[in-house]
Amino acid sequence: MLYLISLGLFSVEDMSLRALEVARKCECLFLEQYTTGLEFDIDRLSKLVGRPIKIVSRCDLEEGLQTILELAKNTDVGILVGGDALTATTHITIILEAKKQGIESKVIHGSSIYTAVAETGLQIYKFGRSTTLPKFKAISPYEVIETNRKLGWHTLVLLDIGMTAKEGLELLLELEREQRRNVISDDLEVVVCCRLGSEDAVIKYGKICDLLRLKEIDRYPAVIIVPGELHFVELEALERYRI
Incomplete structure (x- = not known):
């Protein structure tokens, strides 16, 4: 049996009881x-589950996947994934x-940034x-932000591995300077979420120019949300998070 096991949003403590079992x-x-x-x-994770854990690379799970599948033909094999196991579309x-290959598989779901952003008050x-x-x-x-804004939808902008919220905002402004289609501006109000699920999580809402002055958003992992049309409850x- 092959299991894709979700570890949850931020740390070992976010594993569900089923995932641990x-x-x-x-x-x-x-x-x-x-x-x-x-x-x-x-x-710590290894001690919690009671056995050694091997870290695998993209190459291991793509080019070297057959090695793992061969093991799964005869025993229970688990692939541990941060967030929800299928949020990363490559894992399907x-x-x-x-x-x-006739190998049975199961997915153990977990908390994900896709649901955690509801803490902002924006409706999923x-x-x-x-x-x-x-x-x-x-x-x-x-272009995705442009399309969503025209339709009145919110846009969840996931940031590349290692990118802070501040770097993400600066890059969006740089894209606007190149494209000049009035999608992003210094005065555009966006939401920044840093380290959701942790004890030091940060959510800030305001104009990009004001957010860029905050040291708190120069952190990782983070996401940026570009709001669309806001319901009065969302607003x-x-x-609560306006700077």
Whole structure:
């Protein structure tokens, strides 16, 4: 049996009881960190589940996947993933390949940034397409924000691994200077969420120019939300975080 086991939003404490139970019964455990960038304490996690855990790279789960699948043909194998295991869209290919080879698989779901952003007060069903802002310049995030704003939808902007909220805002402004389509501006009000799920989580709402002055947002992991049309309840909720 092959299990994709979600570790939850931020730390080892975010694992569900079911995730912990399944991890403990697996003979082989692998930890994937390349899709989230979250730094779980592997020694603590290993003690918690009662067995050693091997960190695997993208190459291990793509080019070297067959090695893991061979193990899963004869024993219980778990792949530990930060957040929710299937939030990283590449992981569905693991399940599909397992099915082709007659290997049963199960997903143990967990908390994810996709639901945690509801803490801002923005309504989940009013989010449009999400996008990832890479460190290199890419126009697609800009275009996703543009489309969502025209439709009145909120945009969840996931930031590249290692990118702080401040760096993300600066990159969005840089894209606007290049594209000049009035999608992003210094006066645009956005929401910044840093380290959600942790004891020192930060949520701030305000104009980009004002947010960039805050030391608190120069942190990782983080996401940026560009609000669309706001319901009065959403606006009231956001006011709690206005700077």
